[in-house]
Amino acid sequence: MITKESSIVTEAFLLTQRRAKELLREPQWIFSGMATPILYLVLFAPLLTNIPSALFGGLSVVQMFVPGMLVLFAFGSGQGIGWTVIHELDTGVIERFRVTPVRRVSLLLGSVIRDGLFFIVCALIVCLIAIPFGFVIHPSGLALTLLLLAVLTGTVSATSAAIGLALKNIGALAASIMSMQLPLTLLAGALLPISMGPTWLRVLAHFNPFYYAVEAARDLASGHILTVNVGLGFLVVFAVFALALTWASRVFQKAVA
């Protein structure tokens, strides 16, 4: 018997590293993930060029569009882990870890941190690619945007992992992720600001945490840091992250795989 004990920080670090290796050895997932925001930027954003910028709160089309796209990308970056979890249930990997003293929450953190970090790196690349399209980078604002949305990615990641572990079935996981993705991102105004819509839509959006993320990201990406939207965005996103992490670690704790 080994009498040493690993700390939660060590465990989270080792398991993040494991997940990162996994992704780097299958880079096609990184490229296909990044393709989504870039395709939106190239093939969708131009459709909006004739809309008066007053409707976007005076922002240029690209400046309005990129932050919303990053929120879509955040969802995309976090959602995939549920599939991995189910695969690892099938191959016995999760069971093997569950019989060791490793903390259940560390298993979850490895994926959450990996997904958050990869989001930051890939989103930064997307922003750089957006520069020739007219995207203006405000360094501190962008840094905060990426931080906020990395936490949102982590929220999606924890949720996807927990759903995967709870349902143990790829079809059921796909159905539940898909059924969340469109309503959450559309009702957040990720593509076009919700403020353009009728009252009922604007009211409804306030029940969607992604809405606050989009609003905050738009302010931040334009360099407006001390706004109510930004404050609300951080408050809501961090609160939802805490909830998702708590719920997911409970699922990991109890999982009978």
Added chain:
Amino acid sequence: MLDSTPAPLAIEVRGLKKTFPVRTRGAVPKPTPADPGQDGASASPPGQPPTPPPKQSRRGAFVEAVSGIDLDVPHGQVFAFLGPNGAGKTTTLRILTTLLPATSGTAKVAGFDVTTQQRQVRRNIGYVGQLGGTDLDHATGRENLVLAARLYGLRKRDALTRAAELLEGFDLTALADQETSTYSGGQRRRLDVALGMVGQPSVLFLDEPSTGLDPQNRMNLWDQVRRLRAAGTTVFLTTHYLDEADALADNVAIMDHGQIIARGTPAELKARTGSTTLDDVFLTLTGRVLRDTESQEVRS
């Protein structure tokens, strides 16, 4: 033996019970008191007894996978748990390895309670499930072992040493830096067992370890088990290969329908049933003959 202090037990199980809810469609068939099979006319073939129908409680239908068993496994033994599919072997093993909570009863592994001292139990056991558990997604054998060792709290250098030892011991050194997805079934099984040994467990659980292995790899696995036993590790394995139990086990328990219907050394069991092989013992005991009479036990 004149030893007055009883040897500490590696595994101690008392009245262990596990029920699972079952989802049924339509009415649950009631057990018929006059089972036509008892006349022998339409009896199930030996070894394939009829499955009892789910029982009913106020909370719905349930099946009893493990019905209040007792087990004592002394330290340093190889203990084989035999039984047909669905007998409750794996469920018992999963309770003993903290993967599944028991419905009632107690179980201690390496002196720790599997319900209230899970962390201590996990520090003392190794487990190799039917599924294996090797990380197959672009990880090498060495990476698998090093990560596992580091998660047990070893520093990087010590983890590398431990991994190298295990690779050597399981004859995997030549494959150490290949991705595990390229391993053959036997090689992967050896890595699975090596992964179960990373934490230097005092009790190792192997769930049907030789299923799917060719004869050569089975022999190889048997050698590994013998070596572990020689090093003082208690090995608890489930199997439905009876020659495996015969070849390896100090003690055997035969389980059927959630109950232990016989136990003893392979030799005792054979003597009691007048059989020459454990296969005969198994068929005699799990067939309908014994089931309809009182189940008996052979004690050492």
